[in-house]
Amino acid sequence: MNIKKPEVDYLKFRFSKINTPEYKHLWLLLGWVWYLLMYFLTENLISPEQCHEVHSFVDDIIPFNANFILAYCSWYFLLVGSILYFMLYDVKSFVRLQKFIIATQVIGIATCILWPSIQYLRPAEPTGNAFCVFLVKCIYGVDTPTGVCPSLHVGYSMGILSAWLKREQSKPWWKAVITVWVLLISISVCFVKQHSFTDVWAAGVMCALIEIVLFRKYWMEKIFAAKRQQASDKLAES
Numbered sequence: 001m002n003i004k005k006p007e008v009d010y011l012k013f014r015f016s017k018i019n020t021p022e023y024k025h026l027w028l029l030l031g032w033v034w035y036l037l038m039y040f041l042t043e044n045l046i047s048p049e050q051c052h053e054v055h056s057f058v059d060d061i062i063p064f065n066a067n068f069i070l071a072y073c074s075w076y077f078l079l080v081g082s083i084l085y086f087m088l089y090d091v092k093s094f095v096r097l098q099k100f101i102i103a104t105q106v107i108g109i110a111t112c113i114l115w116p117s118i119q120y121l122r123p124a125e126p127t128g129n130a131f132c133v134f135l136v137k138c139i140y141g142v143d144t145p146t147g148v149c150p151s152l153h154v155g156y157s158m159g160i161l162s163a164w165l166k167r168e169q170s171k172p173w174w175k176a177v178i179t180v181w182v183l184l185i186s187i188s189v190c191f192v193k194q195h196s197f198t199d200v201w202a203a204g205v206m207c208a209l210i211e212i213v214l215f216r217k218y219w220m221e222k223i224f225a226a227k228r229q230q231a232s233d234k235l236a237e238s
Contacts, residue, residue: 004089006088006089007088007089007090007091008022008023008087008088008091010087010088013026025091025094025095025098028094028095028098028099028102029098031098031101031102031105034105035102035105035109038105038109039109039147042109042112042113042116042147043144043146043147046112046113046116046146046147048118048146050116051116051117051118051146051147052115052116052117052118053117053118053119053120054117054118054119054148054149054196054198054199055119055120055121055196055198056196056197056198058190058197059121059190059196059197059198062190062191062197063191064123064126064127064191064192064193065128065191065192066126066127066128066129066132066133066135066136066192067128067129067132068187068188068191068192069132069135069136069139069188069192070132070135071184071185071187071188072139072153072185072188072189072192072194073135073139074181074184074185075153075156075157075185078157078160078178078181078182078185079156079157079160082097082160082163082164083097083098086163090167090169093163093164093166093167096162096163096166096214096215097159097160097162097163099214100158100159100162100163100207100210100211100214101156101159103210103213103214104150104152104155104156104159104203104206104207104210105152107150107206107210108147108150108152108155111149111150112147115149116146116147117146117147117148117149117199118145118146118148119145119148119193119195119196119199120145121145121193121196122140122145122193122194123193126140136192139192139194143194145194148194148195148196148199149195149196149198149199149202150199150202150203150205150206151189151195151199151200151202151203152203153185153189153194153195154185154186154189154195154199154200154203154204154207155203155206155207157182157185157186158182158186158203158204158207159207159210160178160182161178161179161182162207162211162215164178165178165179166215166218186200186203187200
């Protein structure tokens with residue numbers, strides 16, 4: 001069996017080499033250190049009484065469904081798997097993904113400080129499949145219902161989708177799988193009552209703005225290339 005060779009040989013990494021072209025992308029991982037520190041501080045310094053309740057009429061329409069916790073938890077595999085894969089086999093995509101994630105983290109923490117949020121959607125006693133209910137209770141136990149808007153669960157997922165869709169080496173079927181996967185994760189946050197629908201659409205707006213700011217040049221080049229191809233096709237037909 002042929003094992004794909006990593007783009008970067010991390011076995012040779014030494015911290016003294018962190019600023020070399022081969023390894024400088026690893027600095028982007030510090031974004032996680034900063035975020036986790038800020039998350040801990042905001043969770044402990046901002047009380048629920050200081051938070052604004054987030055609620056949408058759509059939340060009253062969407063029923064609680066414990067089965068969606070499977071899609072919700074699959075996010076952890078998608079996130080870690082994508083980061084590790086890009087680190088090993090596509091540094092360019094890794095940089096794109098980490099920049100997107102850092103942008104969502106900065107916006108998320110800033111929003112949490114300036115406009116702290118909370119939701120009261122969780123059922124008092126979740127019902128459904130025993131295993132799924134167990135997972136729901138575990139998630140509820142480790143994740144408070146504060147600092148929910150915009151949803152970083154959705155934001156990170158959109159960033160992952162953005163990175164995979166830009167990756168030219170990826171097959172169309174895989175991009176379709178990732179798209180469906182991300183959509184399932186994004187709706188799951190509402191069905192397991194981890195987030196309000198408001199948190200989801202706010203994350204969508206946030207991600208659209210990040211995409212425009214960070215990757216405007218990429219999309220402009222795509223648009224111009226498509227126009228040039230159309231002009232070439234018309235000349236060929238004439």
